[in-house]
Amino acid sequence: MRPALAEASIEELFLQSGALREGHFLLKSGRHSGRYLEKFLVLQYPSLTSEICRRMAAELSPYGPTLVVGPTTGGMLLSFEVARQLSGLHGREVRAIFAEPVTAGDGSPAGRALRRGWPLAGDEPPAPSRSQLV
Numbered sequence: 001m002r003p004a005l006a007e008a009s010i011e012e013l014f015l016q017s018g019a020l021r022e023g024h025f026l027l028k029s030g031r032h033s034g035r036y037l038e039k040f041l042v043l044q045y046p047s048l049t050s051e052i053c054r055r056m057a058a059e060l061s062p063y064g065p066t067l068v069v070g071p072t073t074g075g076m077l078l079s080f081e082v083a084r085q086l087s088g089l090h091g092r093e094v095r096a097i098f099a100e101p102v103t104a105g106d107g108s109p110a111g112r113a114l115r116r117g118w119p120l121a122g123d124e125p126p127a128p129s130r131s132q133l134v
Contacts, residue, residue, distance in 0.1 A: 005051040013052060017042040039074050050081060057085035066121060068096045071112055 005013070014020040019041035025033045042048050056078070060068075065086060070079030076098045083096035099112035 005047060008051075010052065010055070013048050014042055017045050017048055043074060043077055049077065050085075053078060053081035054085050056082050057089060061086060061089050064090070066094060068094060069114070070096070070098050072098050072100050 008016070011020065014037055019038045021036040021038055022034065023036075025036040027033055027036075042052070060082070068079040068083040068086065070076050070082075076096075079096040079098060083094040086094040095118075097114065097116070097118050100115050102110050102113045102115075104110040
């Protein structure tokens with residue numbers, strides 16, 4: 001029997017979706033790992049994704065965020081759901097936006113940037129520089 005979502009560990013939530021992979025993995029950092037979290041496999045299940053984001057929102061709530069930023073690949077769903085959950089916790093709208101990849105003049109990756117012209121409210125920190133978004 002699967003544990004109730006609210007009582008399951010994060011590891012159990014990833015296991016339920018098949019997103020926790022075991023084996024030998026060469027990570028982008030060049031390091032090796034015996035386990036890997038394939039976030040896209042968990043993101044296909046709204047109930048699991050919502051539960052993970054509920055927990056993220058609970059951890060972030062004491063800081064009173066007004067904006068949640070995620071990367072375009074996979075993070076857009078997470079930032080949206082975390083912001084939705086925070087909005088409910090705080091009784092006010094918390095926005096969700098995304099940072100898009102940018103490239104250097106030679107075409108190599110150069111981090112991420114807010115490129116859609118979203119205004120930042122006066123009580124929000126200024127948009128991070130590219131180096132802060134890497």
